[in-house]
Amino acid sequence: MAQEQSAGVLGSGIPLSMRDRPFPLRALSSLSRFMRTKPLGAFGLVLIVVLLMMAVLANVIDRVDPDAIVREPAKNCTPEQVEDRSVECFSPELLAQAQSDATLRLRYPASRFQEGSGGGNVVTNAGSSSDHWLGTDGRGRDLYSRIIHGSRLALLVGIGGAVIAVFLGTIFGVVSAYFGGWVDFCMQRVTDALFAFPSLIFLLVFSQVVPDPNKYWITFALGILGVASVTRLARSAVLSTREEVYVLAAETVGASNLRIMLRHILPNIVAPLIVIFTISIGAYILAEAGLAFIGLGDPAAISWGQMVNEGRQLGTARPQMALYVGLAITLTVLGFNLLGDALRDVLDPRMRGRSGRAGF
């Protein structure tokens, strides 16, 4: 970045190899440099790309509908089984008779009249098979499909929460540090109060306050919780930038406050913001999973946290369900953390090891 700029300033004589190439090539070459110098960050990037594909293509690669209940194909009854109510089987003879005598449908179990996959027993807690790669859960739904679809909620909550936190936090931080004085004082007291509020308890109360605790409300609440830490980060970054000569120069030529903040200060604090954005995504995904685990998530959505809890309730008989779902959460969060760490090293070496009070 710095090299490119200085090359541009020095100008004419130097061949600008980076600038000459068209944009896609330039992006590719810097990406490959990133991959070579930061293998762990590249691994994180790969994990995130896989996750994004999973979420986007969920309906294509899921093989089975995530909410469909898997049943064994119905078997035809042997003559003696027809009268035995405890056996689930299909009887073509009874189906034919029921055309004329509808009371037969009341006297026999429903499975006698259901041909194909609608009639048999529900396949609960099945192990891996070629039809159901990771088996089925306690209610007979395909686990592989549910994990694939769960990535959508994780991404929505993670990215949505991070967008809200970084957007609001940047505005508050920049305004607070730029104007200073009593504006700064008031905003910092609000931030302090937010900081002291135990976050999980904030989420607990919030999930009960809103009339319909759906996934969008949860995303919003997580974003609000993150505002305080982003505000602190943005504020400290602006405090050092504000004293720069180019800000003074912009003031001298009569630039408005808004213009100075947007054109001169914001571009110079983008690096730490990108880093905290990436790492926050992982933190929010974890927080949502924890909330869903204790039963306060969006009941309508397919949530990984809720699935870990369902797996726990299956007990020791089938620990695989909790294992697979937990691995999905871990790999997702790992991806964002690794990428965030690598970006921090590349974009802003000063931030290394300085985590602040936010816990990120």
Added chain:
Amino acid sequence: MATLVFFATNVLPGDFVAQKIAANNPQGEGGREAVEAQIQKIKEQLGIDDPVPVRYVKYLGSLLRGDFGTSYQTGESALSDFRKGIPYTLQLSLMAFLVSLLTSIPIGIISAIRQDSYIDYGLRFLAILFVAAPNFWVATMLLLWVVNGIDIGPLTIGWEVPLTEHPLLWENPGDSLRLFVIPAVAGGLASGAGVMRLLRSQMLEVLRQDYIRTAWAKGASERVIIIRHALKNALIPVLTIIGLTMATLLSGNVVFEYLFNIPGVGYRILNAIYRRDVPVVQSFVVIIATFIVFLNLAIDVLYGVIDPRIRLS
């Protein structure tokens, strides 16, 4: 702070009164007026028949006098409910804190002095993994495996976890350890991983300082250099994270207490929220938030004690 809590909890929909009515009189006998009269009577009993602003002033007044209100559910003081929960939460937090320190500090030091060796890579990878793994998942897997028994050659590690009782350490040490050790390890490893990563990077920075070279030059032993010269200086920024860890352990215990049926503070606040027991929620949140504020203050003071440079400036 208290203001925020008051308004947040008072807008909880579906209030306690409605739940109580539904429990007493599920069919709604006696028609609309009878139910209204009942609502009024219960509200008077609980002292919440005033409009919200009046209750707010009353609430602040009694809070200043140290009265945290009475639980709607039990009719006891909300503070006594908190007092009943605190031993469990404290035991769990301290055990997790112990696990976190015992793992993070030695591992952080080893990882730093053997920088870029295979040991370092392995330990760092484990740390990254434990930061990413959800702590409730780690606890769930540990629980399932411990109950099942883990076979390691000749001996099997595994025991019955007393999930229905929840003895404290001084009531029944054996059972208590069997129950608490799983959440303590899961919570401790997760927070320890973060501390370890920070400690490692701080140690690396400190080990390059001039005074470390001086210490080597004057012939101090490696142990003295690492512990007295390096660790002491590297721990200063780590202290903030440790304090924060303590705070998150206290509120993060909600998940573990839910998972292991431990009637600590988190378990009680979760129940109070479900039951719309407003005074209990209010007082718990105020107490925890106050605790966190004081914890942050204590850390700032500790800085001065540990690092004379900060005290002088």
